[in-house]
Amino acid sequence: xxxxxxxxxxxxxxxxxxxxxxxxxxxxxxxxxxxxxxxxxxxxxxxxxxxxxxxxxxxxxxxxxxxxxxxxxxxxxxxxxxxxxxxxxxxxxxxxxxxxxxxxxxxxxxxxxxxxxxxxxxxxxxxxxxxxxxxxxxxxxxxxxxxxxxxxxxxxxxxxxxxxxxxxxxxxxxxxxxxxxxxxxxxxxxxxxxxxxxxxxxxxxxxxxxxxxxxxxxxxxxxxxxxxxxxxxxxxxxxxxxxxxxxxxxxxxxxxxxxxxxxxxxxxxxxxxxxxxxxxxxxxxxxxxxxxxxxxxxxxxxxxxxxxxxxxxxxxxxxxxxxx
Amino acid sequence: xxxxxxxxxxxxxxxxxxxxxxxxxxxxxxxxxxxxxxxxxxxxxxxxxxxxxxxxxxxxxxxxxxxxxxxxxxxxxxxxxxxxxxxxxxxxxxxxxxxxxxxxxxxxxxxxxxxxxxxxxxxxxxxxxxxxxxxxxxxxxxxxxxxxxxxxxxxxxxxxxxxxxxxxxxxxxxxxxxxxxxxxxxxxxxxxxxxxxxxxxxxxxxxxxxxxxxxxxxxxxxxxxxxxxxxxxxxxxxxxxxxxxxxxxxxxxxxxxxxxxxxxxxxxxxxxxxxxxxxxxxxxxxxxxxxxxxxxxxxxxxxxxxxxxxxxxxxxxxxxxxxx
Numbered sequence: 012x013x014x015x016x017x018x019x020x021x022x023x024x025x026x027x028x029x030x031x032x033x034x035x036x037x038x039x040x041x042x043x044x045x046x047x048x049x050x051x052x053x054x055x056x057x058x059x060x061x062x063x064x065x066x067x068x069x070x071x072x073x074x075x076x077x078x079x080x081x082x083x084x085x086x087x088x089x090x091x092x093x094x095x096x097x098x099x100x101x102x103x104x105x106x107x108x109x110x111x112x113x114x115x116x117x118x119x120x121x122x123x124x125x126x127x128x129x130x131x132x133x134x135x136x137x138x139x140x141x142x143x144x145x146x147x148x149x150x151x152x153x154x155x156x157x158x159x160x161x162x163x164x165x166x167x168x169x170x171x172x173x174x175x176x177x178x179x180x181x182x183x184x185x186x187x188x189x190x191x192x193x194x195x196x197x198x199x200x201x202x203x204x205x206x207x208x209x210x211x212x213x214x215x216x217x218x219x220x221x222x223x224x225x226x227x228x229x230x231x232x233x234x235x236x237x238x239x240x241x242x243x244x245x246x247x248x249x250x251x252x253x254x255x256x257x258x259x260x261x262x263x264x265x266x267x268x269x270x271x272x273x274x275x276x277x278x279x280x281x282x283x284x285x286x287x288x289x290x291x292x293x294x295x296x297x298x299x300x301x302x303x304x305x306x307x308x309x310x311x312x313x314x315x316x317x318x319x320x321x322x323x324x325x326x327x328x329x330x331x332x333x334x335x
Numbered sequence: 336x337x338x339x340x341x342x343x344x345x346x347x348x349x350x351x352x353x354x355x356x357x358x359x360x361x362x363x364x365x366x367x368x369x370x371x372x373x374x375x376x377x378x379x380x381x382x383x384x385x386x387x388x389x390x391x392x393x394x395x396x397x398x399x400x401x402x403x404x405x406x407x408x409x410x411x412x413x414x415x416x417x418x419x420x421x422x423x424x425x426x427x428x429x430x431x432x433x434x435x436x437x438x439x440x441x442x443x444x445x446x447x448x449x450x451x452x453x454x455x456x457x458x459x460x461x462x463x464x465x466x467x468x469x470x471x472x473x474x475x476x477x478x479x480x481x482x483x484x485x486x487x488x489x490x491x492x493x494x495x496x497x498x499x500x501x502x503x504x505x506x507x508x509x510x511x512x513x514x515x516x517x518x519x520x521x522x523x524x525x526x527x528x529x530x531x532x533x534x535x536x537x538x539x540x541x542x543x544x545x546x547x548x549x550x551x552x553x554x555x556x557x558x559x560x561x562x563x564x565x566x567x568x569x570x571x572x573x574x575x576x577x578x579x580x581x582x583x584x585x586x587x588x589x590x591x592x593x594x595x596x597x598x599x600x601x602x603x604x605x606x607x608x609x610x611x612x613x614x615x616x617x618x619x620x621x622x623x624x625x626x627x628x629x630x631x632x633x634x635x636x637x638x639x640x641x642x643x644x645x646x647x648x649x650x651x652x653x654x655x656x657x658x659x
Contacts, residue, residue, distance in 0.1 A: 012434060012435040012436065013432065013433075013434065013435070014429060014431075014432075014433055014434070014435055014438070015431075016435075017435055019461050022435060022438065022461065023461065025435065025439060026438070026439070026442050026459075029439065029442040029443060029446055030442065030445075030446060030449075030455060030456045030457070031446070031455065033457070034455070037457070039455070039456075039457040039458060040457065040458050040459070042458075044458065045422070045424065045457040045458035047421075047422050047457065047474070049375065049376060049378075049421075049476070050376070051373065051375030051376030052373060052374070052375030052376065054373075054378075054474070056422060056424055056457060056458060056472075056474065057424065057458060058424040058425070058426050058458065058459060058460050058470070058472055059426070059460050060426030060427070060428060060460045060461075060462050060468065060470055061462075062428055062462055062463070062464045062468070064465070065462055065463050065464060066462070097371075097373075098369070098371050098380060100369065100380055100381065100382040100472055101382070102382050102383070102384030102426075102470045102472075103384070104384060104386055104468070105338060107338075107339075108337065108338075109337075109338055110336060110337065110338070111336040111337070111338055111340075111341055111346060111349065112336065114338070114346065114350070115349060115350070115353060118350050118353040118354065119353060121354075122353055122354060122355070125354075131354060131355065131358070131363070132354045133354070133357070133361070133363040133364065133369040133371065133380060134363060134364050134366075134368065134369035134380060134381060134382065135350075135364070135382060136382050136383050136384045137343050137346065137347065137384075138384050138385075138386055138389055138390070139386070139389050140386045140389060140466065140468075141388070141465060141466055142464065142465055142466070144384065144386070144428070144464075144468055144470075146382070146384055146426045146468075146470035146472075148380075148382055148424055148426075148470075148472030150371070150378070150380065150474070152373075
């Protein structure tokens with residue numbers, strides 16, 4: 012059977028059955044990071060593989076930005092479990108003729124991200140390859156034994172999201188056009204901010220479920236819905252969509268916000284009675300805006316987007332690495 | 336500057352200065368695995384990146400063997416620090432048109448290796464790529480706070496090695512000839528045995544320094560010499576070289592043993608007065624042969640191979656991923 016027939020998430024389901032059932036109290040395949048129980052404590056463990064021509068184009072992205080982002084996307088996965096990043100290893104595939112300085116700048120960018128989050132790259136592996144490959148694996152600490160999964164959203168919970176949606180996707184499109192006027196959008200794409208500080212403020216308010224927005228808001232919120240067996244009702248007018256005044260793009264701000272991906276914002280659910288206090292705590296501690304965008308509903312109602320009181324299915328395509 | 340001018344180990348030195356000094360009591364870049372101190376305990380952390388066309392050829396290597404080996408090479412790194420493997424994450428780059436069954440068989444092979452060592456694959460990342468990419472990162476536990484570095488070999492220590500050297504390299508060459516008669520050699524290449532059980536028996540006898548033989552015996556023993564600022568004197572007649580009776584290969588058994596690589600045997604140094612007991616303990620517990628092959632000498636004497644009482648420099652090329 013061809014991969015394109017099952018897609019990324021179909022394949023993950025098949026592999027899940029091969030690797031077996033998680034150890035006691037552990038979370039394995041299917042969340043932002045694995046949760047491990049060592050005799051001595053709880054560990055978060057995640058990995059992301061970035062490949063030239065798929066995740067980045069060295070014509071648009073310099074090595075420092077690329078290094079920064081390759082660490083940041085892993086940090087975001089640890090943040091989405093409620094944790095803080097600690098130590099990373101890096102597997103690097105380099106193409107013949109690559110300059111030593113390019114690799115040093117890649118590592119300088121990694122180091123900048125590490126310093127921001129008080130973490131470190133502690134080892135790795137180097138090899139030749141035909142495309143540049145950057146594989147990062149990251150260890151993090153949760154808050155004590157507490158971590159935030161995808162599967163605990165409950166009907167009636169509020170749905171919230173940090174920051175703005177669609178900026179990274181807009182930045183990528185502008186970069187491809189050679190338009191470098193909106194530096195805020197380019198930066199959102201090249202140097203996404205992993206929401207670690209926001210999670211520190213948020214987690215004592217006990218969100219019920221959380222993901223980071225990497226594949227796209229619809230797709231990632233869909234992961235919460237699938238894992239929690241719930242639906243959602245999202246108010247279009249409440250979504251913190253990218254501001255694109257004076258910018259010419261094929262897609263609307265709403266489309267970029269729903270399906271763009273690589274925002275690395277946090278999308279979480281939380282019981283209504285704790286929602287306001289949690290949003291205020293995050294904004295007070297970090298200055299980052301948090302927006303309530305909808306509510307968790309019965310699974311039978313599906314995933315719905317309310318646009319001017321009319322209901323639309325919330326099913327914009329997200330990023331499936333094996334289909335696109 | 337071009338990569339080929341500095342080579343793998345030159346580049347690693349440069350990157351080391353960028354990532355900074357290790358945390359208190361930690362070991363970062365430059366050993367088989369990083370050693371991390373969590374508040375709650377000590378962790379070993381390592382990664383290996385395998386790329387199609389560089390590390391494997393799908394024409395020779397089936398997915399099950401490849402999956403097994405991709406885990407085993409990481410397990411070997413943890414063993415070389417004196418530890419046991421616990422949990423792995425896998426980044427997988429797949430080429431368009433790859434069959435789902437191929438990937439499932441890859442994971443079955445990984446699972447076989449995991450079961451052998453009571454460990455698990457707990458997460459990962461999937462993406463498209465132009466070559467098949469398998470990136471494994473592995474966490475392990477040392478014995479308490481004890482781990483075995485490369486830098487503590489002392490003049491007068493014995494140099495020992497487990498198993499046989501050169502079998503994997505001979506197996507690879509036979510496979511390329513289409514000769515599948517010597518299954519023992521093919522197996523040594525396709526399904527190397529990580530020496531975890533051997534390390535369990537060995538480590539209470541306190542070897543002073545240890546590496547696994549991945550790049551080649553000369554190259555890897557050279558890492559101990561460089562890190563410990565010592566030389567070595569190796570007796571050719573004592574080396575456990577691959578037996579190649581009736582097999583036609585360009586290289587001699589000695590050449591394959593010294594420079595072949597991918598043996599995943601353990602090469603360690605140990606004070607003379609503990610050497611015999613340690614060898615006996617490993618063999619008794621596991622059945623694996625251990626051979627004393629030489630001694631640690633002053634750095635000024637260099638790295639010497641004694642062949643029929645004549646001294647030769649012990650400098651066969653090993654595997655430099657960025658030069659070959």
